[in-house]
Amino acid sequence: MKGSWTHSLPLPPRQYTCRHPGCCQSVQSGEGWPFLKDDQYEIWFIYICPQCNRPTFFDHYENRVP
Numbered sequence: 001m002k003g004s005w006t007h008s009l010p011l012p013p014r015q016y017t018c019r020h021p022g023c024c025q026s027v028q029s030g031e032g033w034p035f036l037k038d039d040q041y042e043i044w045f046i047y048i049c050p051q052c053n054r055p056t057f058f059d060h061y062e063n064r065v066p
């Protein structure tokens with residue numbers, strides 16, 4: 001998928017396997033968005049797959065979607 005997400009940010013590089021259909025590659029991404037929780041120290045991330053440009057969500061406990 002060619003194109004670009006607007007206003008994405010540099011993030012700490014993360015290696016993961018993209019689970020989106022038609023991609024399913026092991027990738028390293030350093031781009032997406034952080035979520036900073038107000039009431040406690042907890043950071044969530046949305047990373048953009050550099051192969052298919054689809055997003056993957058990771059919470060503080062490494063739970064992910066998809």
Ligand SMILES: [Zn+2]
Binds near residue numbers: 018023
């Ligand atoms: Zn992908």
